[in-house]
Amino acid sequence: MSRIDQRFAELAASDRTGLIPFITAGDPLPDSTVALMHALVVAGADLIELGVPFSDPMADGPVIQHASERALARGVGLTRILGWVHEFRQHDVVTPIVLMGYMNPVEIMGAARFAELAVEAGVDGVLLVDCPIEEAAASAPLRSAGLQQILLAAPTTTAQRMAQVCSAAAGFLYYVSFAGITGADRISLESVEAGVAQARQQAKLPVAVGFGIRDAAQAQVIGNFADAVVIGSALVERLSSARDEAELCAEAQAFLAPIRAALDAARGASR
Numbered sequence: 001m002s003r004i005d006q007r008f009a010e011l012a013a014s015d016r017t018g019l020i021p022f023i024t025a026g027d028p029l030p031d032s033t034v035a036l037m038h039a040l041v042v043a044g045a046d047l048i049e050l051g052v053p054f055s056d057p058m059a060d061g062p063v064i065q066h067a068s069e070r071a072l073a074r075g076v077g078l079t080r081i082l083g084w085v086h087e088f089r090q091h092d093v094v095t096p097i098v099l100m101g102y103m104n105p106v107e108i109m110g111a112a113r114f115a116e117l118a119v120e121a122g123v124d125g126v127l128l129v130d131c132p133i134e135e136a137a138a139s140a141p142l143r144s145a146g147l148q149q150i151l152l153a154a155p156t157t158t159a160q161r162m163a164q165v166c167s168a169a170a171g172f173l174y175y176v177s178f179a180g181i182t183g184a185d186r187i188s189l190e191s192v193e194a195g196v197a198q199a200r201q202q203a204k205l206p207v208a209v210g211f212g213i214r215d216a217a218q219a220q221v222i223g224n225f226a227d228a229v230v231i232g233s234a235l236v237e238r239l240s241s242a243r244d245e246a247e248l249c250a251e252a253q254a255f256l257a258p259i260r261a262a263l264d265a266a267r268g269a270s271r
Helices: 003-013 030-042 062-073 078-089 103-109 111-121 133-145 159-168 189-200 216-223 233-239 245-270
Strands: 018-024 048-051 097-101 125-128 151-153 173-176 207-210 228-231
Touching: 003 018, 018 030, 018 062, 018 207, 018 233, 018 245, 030 048, 030 078, 030 245, 048 062, 048 078, 062 233, 078 097, 078 103, 078 111, 103 111, 103 125, 103 133, 111 133, 125 133, 133 159, 151 159, 159 189, 173 189, 189 207, 189 216, 216 228, 216 245, 228 245, 233 245
Parallel strands: 018 048, 018 228, 048 097, 097 125, 151 173, 173 207, 207 228
Antiparallel strands: none
């Protein structure tokens, strides 16, 4: 069983909602990325989405765009990121890590080479925004190497396409809360719940909800009907001004701890 499958099985067994923080690898302090990852786990992260900086992140809003720009300006690329994952694995062999990004950096490295190095480093899955099911051949080397390919569904996904996505996805289904870019502040909790319910009719995998979730209150509501909650832009923005590693890790824990508590309280109240 993969680390992702194992973690979601543990969450289901304990009736807990997963917390998946997203950070941009190398931002704001490249040399503190590994320490930040460990701090996220201490604060209650069940999985970590590690964003791979890219110059043209079409699905990302200004916060993550700027984080990518800062990381790229500091020379952060796939080789360095995989090195950080390897270093993280020296002390944490159970927390799943998903690399989230775009096909361009993978293609530059070579899909087969990237897959080999990613598995060796300890990466568990990939979420490639611009690699839908129609481009399955391009990501085949990743799956063949043992990486689970996380796929996206959205409110605009038709029932027919949802069936296709659910049959091809691995690890978990990432349900985008609205049609738009990350970080937008216009999430409709009622429509998200309806969309997740539709996805559950066809998905044999856990469903995680992301895009636009900014605080504990929103996370708590979504945690009542989703298997996991993804929080990215609000966290990245909170961390962006950290001046040193201690402040960076303290801010991460201060941000995530109330969300972890809210998720646990929501599930406890529903039992």
